[in-house]
Amino acid sequence: MKLQVILGAVYVIFMCSMITTSSSYNVACYFASWSVYRDEGGKFDVFNIDPHLCTHVYFAFLEMYDDGRLLIFDSYEANGTEDGGHYDGFRNFANLKNVNPELKTLISIGGWNAGSKNFSIICADPVKRQRLVQESIKLMETYNFDGFDIDWEYPTLRDDAHPEDKENFVELLKDYSAALKPKGLLLSAALAAAVDKIESSYFVEQVSEYLDILNIMTYDYHGAFDNFVGHVAPLHASPLDYEHGRNATYTVATAVDYWIYKNADPSKINMGLAAYGRTFTLKDKANTQLYAPVLGAGPKGRYTRMDGTLGYNEICQYYSGTDSIYYWDDDQKVPHRVVDDTWIGYEDEISIGLKVDFAVSKGLGGVMIWSLDTDDFLGTCGRKYRLLNVVNDRLKYWESQEKKLKFECFYKYML
Numbered sequence: 555m556k557l558q559v560i561l562g563a564v565y566v567i568f569m570c571s572m573i574t575t576s577s578s579y580n581v582a583c584y585f586a587s588w589s590v591y592r593d594e595g596g597k598f599d600v601f602n603i604d605p606h607l608c609t610h611v612y613f614a615f616l617e618m619y620d621d622g623r624l625l626i627f628d629s630y631e632a633n634g635t636e637d638g639g640h641y642d643g644f645r646n647f648a649n650l651k652n653v654n655p656e657l658k659t660l661i662s663i664g665g666w667n668a669g670s671k672n673f674s675i676i677c678a679d680p681v682k683r684q685r686l687v688q689e690s691i692k693l694m695e696t697y698n699f700d701g702f703d704i705d706w707e708y709p710t711l712r713d714d715a716h717p718e719d720k721e722n723f724v725e726l727l728k729d730y731s732a733a734l735k736p737k738g739l740l741l742s743a744a745l746a747a748a749v750d751k752i753e754s755s756y757f758v759e760q761v762s763e764y765l766d767i768l769n770i771m772t773y774d775y776h777g778a779f780d781n782f783v784g785h786v787a788p789l790h791a792s793p794l795d796y797e798h799g800r801n802a803t804y805t806v807a808t809a810v811d812y813w814i815y816k817n818a819d820p821s822k823i824n825m826g827l828a829a830y831g832r833t834f835t836l837k838d839k840a841n842t843q844l845y846a847p848v849l850g851a852g853p854k855g856r857y858t859r860m861d862g863t864l865g866y867n868e869i870c871q872y873y874s875g876t877d878s879i880y881y882w883d884d885d886q887k888v889p890h891r892v893v894d895d896t897w898i899g900y901e902d903e904i905s906i907g908l909k910v911d912f913a914v915s916k917g918l919g920g921v922m923i924w925s926l927d928t929d930d931f932l933g934t935c936g937r938k939y940r941l942l943n944v945v946n947d948r949l950k951y952w953e954s955q956e957k958k959l960k961f962e963c964f965y966k967y968m969l
């Protein structure tokens with residue numbers, strides 16, 4: 555009888571503890587370090603980071619020479635004091651932990667502009683791989699960073715395709731993991747989010763095994779690289795995707811499901827969120843629906859200065875007035891704005907909240923945001939860091955729901 559009671563109690567404790575797997579969710583935040591050179595209002599430096607709104611912060615980007623040495627191409631921003639500049643970004647970045655000791659600081663190498671070539675060369679050669687790993691460790695130890703992030707866009711794609719990249723990327727992760735794990739340093743990567751790219755670039759199971767963190771870049775599904783209107787990050791497909799003969803794989807939900815289907819560990823996945831929009835110039839002002847033909851990219855933003863993209867801060871400041879019309883696409887669960895012949899697909903509080911809910915529903919580790927410097931970090935349109943605050947609010951809500959469920963579970967069976 556006594557044994558049965560004990561066994562019963564053990565069973566309840568076990569079952570109730572199964573209710574939640576992660577007691578707190580990741581909020582992985584990228585800092586695009588070149589934003590320090592933007593005009594006043596858009597200029598963003600390390601001290602603009604709020605260390606309480608992120609669990610992980612990423613300093614982007616470093617590059618590498620093709621022999622495997624690290625390339626700090628903006629030493630003025632990164633390690634300025636040493637070479638006479640004055641930003642000293644690395645030091646200030648590491649010091650964010652003085653404000654929030656729980657925060658993890660990571661350095662990111664690669665990015666879109668770094669291309670694929672040097673990654674291909676280094677990863678194909680065990681000596682060069684080791685050099686990169688050792689240099690990365692040296693940097694982390696010098697500045698007391700917590701981890702390294704690899705943003706190779708993308709193995710086997712761009713800059714002359716090398717089919718062996720797919721295998722060699724795993725070799726790189728294996729080398730990094732073997733060296734970082736014993737030192738308690740984190741290994742992270744930014745990874746593609748289109749089914750065709752996932753297929754060509756990754757042996758998903760091995761990638762997931764060696765990495766501690768998988769940041770899936772679930773955005774840039776559409777932009778001025780297309781000749782028609784589409785949203786930067788549709789959560790789900792639109793019926794128009796099918797009507798236009800596009801299979802509906804270019805969505806956030808499909809990407810997340812596909813990584814999991816290919817056996818990535820969901821608890822290691824952070825789902826990417828874009829704190830920016832992608833814009834188009836419409837061919838015909840009267841035709842604003844998805845797949846409407848376009849002339850090209852929409853105009854540059856005041857701070858970000860890139861054709862076809864606008865920071866959320868630029869959208870909320872310059873396009874939220876009465877001269878633009880807000881639309882909500884209830885199939886894709888995302889908003890867009892049209893002002894004159896400019897079409898802007900972006901994220902707002904509603905779409906970001908729904909994406910966070912989706913990430914939670916899939917049992918993911920959390921979310922990632924690209925990037926801090928285009929959220930409304932000054933609070934020009936209202937609440938400071940509006941998007942990132944919505945992310946934190948939603949995750950806190952889900953964390954408290956899980957705690958409540960767990961408590962109710964014990965209460966129901968034990969008392």
Ligand SMILES: *[C@@H]1O[C@H](CO)[C@@H](O)[C@H](O)[C@H]1NC(C)=O
Pocket residue numbers: 617618619620621625667668669672
């Ligand atoms: C690639 O490596 C070469 C040779 O080491 C270097 O000159 C170049 O800047 C590197 N490219 C990038 C994008 O880092």
Ligand SMILES: *[C@@H]1O[C@H](CO)[C@@H](O)[C@H](O)[C@H]1NC(C)=O
Pocket residue numbers: 625626627629633636637
């Ligand atoms: C700072 O950057 C410069 C230029 O890349 C490099 O030569 C120097 O060694 C760096 N210093 C440290 C401490 O990382």
Ligand SMILES: *[C@@H]1O[C@H](CO)[C@@H](O)[C@H](O)[C@H]1NC(C)=O
Pocket residue numbers: 749750801803
């Ligand atoms: C869906 O689209 C992707 C990317 O364009 C393509 O590789 C794939 O073959 C398509 N699948 C189907 C069933 O049409």
